[in-house]
Amino acid sequence: MAETLLSIRGLKVSFRGRDGSESRALRGIDLDVARGEVHSLVGESGSGKTLTAVCVLGLLPVPPARIEAGSIRFQGVELIGLPEAERRKLRGRRIGMVFQEPSKYLNPAMRVGEQILEALVLHLGLTRNEARLRAGELLELVGLPGGRRVLRRYPHELSGGMRQRVMIAMAVSCDPVLLIADEPTTALDVTLQRQILRLLLELRERLGMAILFVSHDLAVVHGISERISVIYCGKIVESGSRERVFARPLHPYTQALLASIPQASRRGTRLRAIPGTVPDASHVPAGCAFHPRCPLAVERCREEVPRLLDYAGNGGTPREAAADRSETGETHLAACHLVGT
């Protein structure tokens, strides 16, 4: 594995409700993103994938949320506990973020150009004129020809695809080393999805940044990722290279997700949905959180929380996951009692 850019360990986040109830939204996230890689974080809605991204940016609303434990190291610097002024220097500068619905995440009363150039002025110290020129170039870069004219437009004057391109231009404006893309294509139609995905990969090549791609859709993820982590109920249940995860998924949840992808070869058969629903974060099942929906669950799954172990070694014998995975070469982590049995 290449140099680690982002390393999350044991990240636990809980929300306190108004009635005093506590919901454990993240229950110990372990996640590594290497420099320059496209890493997908896949899970159903409510699994905590967006929340993880929000924690990396440092935009967790505290209260009602609270970070209970864990560490987020970015380029060797611990982010948890870092003063807000320092974190702000990272946001938009070293870490860019693209959100799901560009129509909601762009300011409706501000010209596109103004929204792009703010970050340039703030982080790179450009004058407004320099920043405006740069913003125009950025729009060309994200595939909006005649970017200069788009600068003067308001978000509502653009199509959905154009808005998402603007959003991306904003996120990459200061040449970040990490781009977090939270379901960037979910609100778009299928042809646009492809274009946006291609654009993200192109930008990755040109700018050399890593992408943390948050998605619920394994089919989308397949085309772009180098590494895939699967999240369930606020915990990573499996993480490995795309090839490994798709060819030999270890966790029953990953297997079920893969089986539920509609495929042309299975035309005419019923879609295989996963029975049951994602448990609410305030009522996470004991033991392995997936056991109530797992067809293979045994007694142990109900009682003991499985640890995230590395199965990349020979013969499928598990190893402890190394604390620093940049040294260990290929890893294929899974948190399930049943792997290898």
Added chain:
Amino acid sequence: MVEVLLFILRRLGRLLLTVWLISTIIFFVIRVIPGDPALVIAGVDASAEDVAAIRARIGTDRPLASQYFDWLWRVARFDFGTSLSSGQPVTGLILERFGLTLSLALLGLLISLVVALPLGVVSAVRRWSFWDYLGMVFSQLGMAVPSFWLGILLLLALAVKVPLFPLFGSGSLRHLVLPAVALGIARAAVLLRLTRVSMVEELAKEYVITARAKGLTERLVKYKHALRNGLLPVVTIAGIQLGYMLGGAIIIEQVFSLPGLGRLFLFAVYQRDFPLIQGGVVFVAFAFSLINFLVDILYSVLNPRIRVG
């Protein structure tokens, strides 16, 4: 640019339509309600010939259609005839008083904005803080206290006990301060609530997260991104309130003995001065529509989304 021009033309059309509708309604209402103006002018003891002569003079003997088009033509020229009680042209009477009412309304609006905007914004940004509670207490009181009572209180305190301001009369800015405060406080109470609600709403929107994700300071996030959107509804409501105040603040003018439009119209109703009432209604409708028109234009400058629709 063409788009903006079309937008302005459309709103201008709506303004003219409103004034026409009001003129028409007032024309027919005056003629439907019991009471012949000629009889009122002539008095109970007048002979039939006298009444007929007066009818001929004021034109009520002609066919309704002819009267109506004549009325519209006069409205278009801002000519509302002569007042029955004073014999002076209605337009002149109104314009004479309008300066005072306009100054009072503008000053009242200014005072309410100066109080409501900062306090409303701070209340929203620092919810449940001291400033928020202060704002809540202020707006509750402001809405509950009648402005004439506040006016009397102000007079007692700042004109009688401590004679900082004149007790009555008009002519200078100092005469207008107390009535404008009395008028503005109630408006401020409403605008403050509105500003707070609107800002709280905007601060919870997704684009605010984007602004934070860019690494902007909280100050820029709140006062550049959210404020721009949060003030939009305030502009509209402030405009409507200005429109209302232009119709004359009858009670406040009474308390402070100010010769404004409100008292003029009140007087006109007492005197059954039909030309003055008609002219007054049309004038107020026109002023109100004009303010709304200007506010619409301002709103469209502030809110680019509106121009499309």
